[in-house]
Amino acid sequence: MSYENQTRDVILQRMIDNSRSDVDKRQGAVTYDLSAPAAMEIEGAYLELDAVINKAMLDTSYGDYLTEVCAGFGIDRKPAIKATGQVTFQGHEGTFIQANTQVSTDGTLPVFFVVRESGVITDGKLTLAAEARDGGISGNVEIGAVKLTQGDLTGITDVTNEVAFRGGVDEEPDEELRERCYDRLRRPVTSGNIHHYRQWAKEIAGIGDAKVYPIWNGNGTVKVALID
Structure with missing residues (x-):
């Protein structure tokens, strides 16, 4: 849902149209002059409402708002790691x-x-x-x-420093967090299934993806190949 069409002019016209028919509605008249500032404020409220909707939706959220949205699905943003x-x-x-x-x-x-x-x-x-x-x-x-x-x-x-500093990782960016959240929703995990092992691996900072090989060395064994 979008409110981008709820402009000041559209709102003002709607307010004028809903006014009593026996009052002067022309520009400069009392009805018009009282309605115009209110229409401007209502337009701002619609803009804020649009922004709230975007912040609350997984596909359009960003920053701390996206962190909160994903946390609601049990997915936490991977923190930055120090070198x-x-x-x-x-x-x-x-x-x-x-x-x-x-x-x-x-x-x-x-x-x-x-x-x-x-x-x-x-x-x-x-x-x-x-x-x-x-x-x-x-x-x-x-x-x-x-x-x-x-x-x-x-x-x-x-x-x-006689050796290089290594191991520093940036905080998980929005698109990677969003994709990991979608991945969780599209690939339901159960106790110890392939998706569960993949999810566990991808929760680690610095791991971009993982490939799971069940029964790779006989019954009761699982191999997980990590991709940065």
Whole structure:
């Protein structure tokens, strides 16, 4: 259902037509001048109603509204995943690196990483586990991309990543979430059937699709091939 034809002029004409026949309805008359502002407001209400309908329908919803629609069918949007890796500090012997220290790439749009453990520089070097501050593929940076330490630089002469950061995944986009919800509705799951295994696999962030092979190695076995 759409209300795109419910324009101000159409609504105003309907209001004028429904007015008493013995009153002046011409432009500038009291009846016309009182009806025109109301028609404009009613047009806005129809536009909002159209928007509400679009937000509530699976095929036209978007963003947080689509998240809520799909949640009603038991399908949750896959969250973004943070990239993980390691950062290596160089500096003065005995310098303490606190957990939650932030480092970053350089440039106008730096990517930030958070050190997840504490340590002390020995022999001039210390490597610690770290993860991207924010989820998403932006955290998947190559070797040597990390160049800056945020905050206290005392005792630190250099920082870098000697291995690439990997594993970052963006939040599931609208179209993939919508398709997964449709897939759930069109392929009903029962306890342990093919559709159930496929659904379980596709609920994992970073998995785009899955192929299920029942009884692949005899009775009671199932093989699931994952596609990113």
